[in-house]
Amino acid sequence: MKLSAFAIVASLVVALGLLVGPIFLSDYGRYILSMWIVMSIAAIGLNLTLGYAGQVSLAQGAFMGVGAYVSALMTIHGWPLPVAMLTSALVCLVLGWMLGYPALRVQHHYLAFVTLAFASLAFLIFRNEEWITGGVDGLANIPRPYFLWMATDGSLAFYYYCLGVLGLIALGYYGLVRSPWGRAFLALRENPVRAMSLGIDTRRYILVAFAIGSALGGVAGSLFAPLVQFVEPPAFAVDLSLKLLLMVIVGGSGFYFGPFLGALIAVLLPEWLRFTQGYYLMLYAFFVMLLLVISPSGILGIADKWITDRKTRVASAARAATASAFEETKQ
Amino acid sequence: MSKVLEVSNIQKRFGGIYAVNGVSFDVHEGEILGIIGPNGCGKSTLFNCILGQLQPTEGEVKLDGKVVTGLRPCDLNRLGVSRTFQLLQVFPQLTVRENLILAAQEHKGNMATRLIGKRDAGLTGDADQMIGFFKLAHLADERAGGLSYGQQKLLDAAMAFMSGPRLVLLDEPAGGVNLTMLENLKERLQAINKEQGATFVVIEHNMDFVMSLCTRVLVLAEGKVLAEGLPAEIRANPKVIEAYLGH
Ligand SMILES: Nc1ncnc2c1ncn2[C@@H]1O[C@H](COP(=O)(O)OP(=O)(O)OP(=O)(O)O)[C@@H](O)[C@H]1O
Ligand SMILES: [Mg+2]
Numbered sequence: 001m002k003l004s005a006f007a008i009v010a011s012l013v014v015a016l017g018l019l020v021g022p023i024f025l026s027d028y029g030r031y032i033l034s035m036w037i038v039m040s041i042a043a044i045g046l047n048l049t050l051g052y053a054g055q056v057s058l059a060q061g062a063f064m065g066v067g068a069y070v071s072a073l074m075t076i077h078g079w080p081l082p083v084a085m086l087t088s089a090l091v092c093l094v095l096g097w098m099l100g101y102p103a104l105r106v107q108h109h110y111l112a113f114v115t116l117a118f119a120s121l122a123f124l125i126f127r128n129e130e131w132i133t134g135g136v137d138g139l140a141n142i143p144r145p146y147f148l149w150m151a152t153d154g155s156l157a158f159y160y161y162c163l164g165v166l167g168l169i170a171l172g173y174y175g176l177v178r179s180p181w182g183r184a185f186l187a188l189r190e191n192p193v194r195a196m197s198l199g200i201d202t203r204r205y206i207l208v209a210f211a212i213g214s215a216l217g218g219v220a221g222s223l224f225a226p227l228v229q230f231v232e233p234p235a236f237a238v239d240l241s242l243k244l245l246l247m248v249i250v251g252g253s254g255f256y257f258g259p260f261l262g263a264l265i266a267v268l269l270p271e272w273l274r275f276t277q278g279y280y281l282m283l284y285a286f287f288v289m290l291l292l293v294i295s296p297s298g299i300l301g302i303a304d305k306w307i308t309d310r311k312t313r314v315a316s317a318a319r320a321a322t323a324s325a326f327e328e329t330k331q
Numbered sequence: 332m333s334k335v336l337e338v339s340n341i342q343k344r345f346g347g348i349y350a351v352n353g354v355s356f357d358v359h360e361g362e363i364l365g366i367i368g369p370n371g372c373g374k375s376t377l378f379n380c381i382l383g384q385l386q387p388t389e390g391e392v393k394l395d396g397k398v399v400t401g402l403r404p405c406d407l408n409r410l411g412v413s414r415t416f417q418l419l420q421v422f423p424q425l426t427v428r429e430n431l432i433l434a435a436q437e438h439k440g441n442m443a444t445r446l447i448g449k450r451d452a453g454l455t456g457d458a459d460q461m462i463g464f465f466k467l468a469h470l471a472d473e474r475a476g477g478l479s480y481g482q483q484k485l486l487d488a489a490m491a492f493m494s495g496p497r498l499v500l501l502d503e504p505a506g507g508v509n510l511t512m513l514e515n516l517k518e519r520l521q522a523i524n525k526e527q528g529a530t531f532v533v534i535e536h537n538m539d540f541v542m543s544l545c546t547r548v549l550v551l552a553e554g555k556v557l558a559e560g561l562p563a564e565i566r567a568n569p570k571v572i573e574a575y576l577g578h
Pocket of ligand 1: 417
């Protein structure tokens with residue numbers, strides 16, 4: 001049980017760091033951490049759809065875009081952010097549910113293409129439907145929200161606002177993956193035929209996996225808008241979806257902490273590698289290739305393997321000990 | 332005795348060949364029906380047609396007198412029909428206990444209670460009882476992928492019983508299971524058959540197992556029913572001996 005004690009201590013240290021650390025950071029540092037939170041939320045959504053339920057999606061960036069536009073438009077017109085956030089989530093929930101239908105017919109790379117087409121379509125709408133999205137000029141002057149009576153205009157206040165949202169989502173996400181739904185998602189990913197024969201309505205679970213994952217993309221977008229205070233189409237082009245996919249895979253797809261870790265790497269690495277100037281992307285690409293060769297299940301896949309090996313070693317040592325004790329009693 | 336399952340004139344064509352070519356039979360409440368026949372005679376395909384994994388080219392399946400052809404496997408399972416596949420189909424990442432809970436969780440509550448309710452859907456007790464029956468207690472918390480082939484095979488069968496089904500179709504449950512476990516499996520099947528009144532259809536190549544377990548045997552050959560009768564009759568049937576049992 002040393003391992004779980006370690007996990008608890010580590011979580012406490014991280015939680016404390018997230019609460020206290022930003023006080024000592026610059027505005028820019030807080031901005032980066034807030035961006036990590038936003039990307040984590042979107043990646044959590046994709047981890048549910050892809051990592052747990054096994055449904056490939058290249059449209060998570062598009063859902064972030066939808067959430068960002070919905071919440072930008074609403075808050076500019078005076079609606080409070082929580083209302084805008086729920087609306088974004090709801091809109092994306094419905095869109096995600098609809099995007100789930102193709103997944104009932106096609107899977108794997110075909111599904112990737114279907115969702116990619118959806119992402120391109122969303123981008124075209126952001127860019128061309130000027131009357132609502134502002135077209136290439138985007139939407140500016142997006143206000144920061146109030147928390148009760150307190151404005152969150154400052155970088156620290158808004159960071160805590162984001163952290164609060166992440167905390168709630170992390171709890172819900174934990175509950176979901178630990179619930180029978182989480183188990184059904186995994187069964188759906190691993191062996192849909194067997195899952196069906198055990199009464200698991202795979203169609204329904206595919207649709208909810210898409211809907212929930214997309215809704216979280218919408219929530220991420222609705223925090224992105226007040227964070228950057230400006231939304232424009234290129235922010236939600238197809239490469240955002242690809243980046244989110246990489247975050248999930250690099251962190252460890254199908255692991256609870258995968259999206260947090262993947263988003264951390266994707267958001268912080270460019271900052272740390274700033275000194276390499278133009279080489280950052282090349283280094284990142286190289287790192288991803290290396291990682292996936294070593295461990296296709298991402299960084300947490302390596303950790304998981306290490307823990308399993310350790311358990312196996314302990315277990316076989318115990319078995320050997322019983323066996324030798326048995327030998328001794330025979331003599 | 333009432334008919335639980337009525338299979339009439341099932342045909343399944345793959346390209347040019349008929350894997351199943353007009354099979355009809357009834358399964359009566361409480362019986363253990365064995366299905367035997369040479370490799371490739373269409374036994375597994377027949378199961379898949381009955382349970383919705385495949386759509387039959389022709390024919391009809393009735394459960395309790397109601398037509399169920401075209402229902403999805405999950406709907407059939409909710410109606411109390413469960414199965415195993417010929418190839419092992421456990422979930423290797425899940426522990427033994429979790430595999431068993433998974434096998435029954437959709438029979439408890441609804442989508443909402445499965446989301447906000449308990450992780451085990453209240454099934455830990457049932458799962459542990461099943462684990463005990465199949466003598467897997469020392470492995471309850473191991474990942475299923477780490478078990479031996481025979482142990483996984485038993486888990487696979489145990490999963491089919493978790494939801495308390497009334498009709499269970501088993502595709503070669505004895506393959507790879509050692510002799511003592513085989514006895515245990517047979518006792519388990521008979522006990523579930525007696526105590527819970529569950530009806531079984533069992534595909535199996537192990538003749539001793541079939542003949543001692545089943546109350547009636549159906550013989551398939553080349554996609555058709557070759558013979559049907561009590562185990563002793565089947566053993567003595569010259570056509571069956573020629574086509575399958577040998578001398
Ligand atoms: N999906 C498929 N596509 C094409 N042909 C198939 C398919 N499934 C089965 N067949 C063919 O149908 C025939 C019957 O196969 P089936 O698996 O039902 O036999 P079986 O009686 O279960 O044999 P065994 O005892 O070896 O398990 C075989 O000739 C097989 O090649
Ligand atoms: Mg077969």
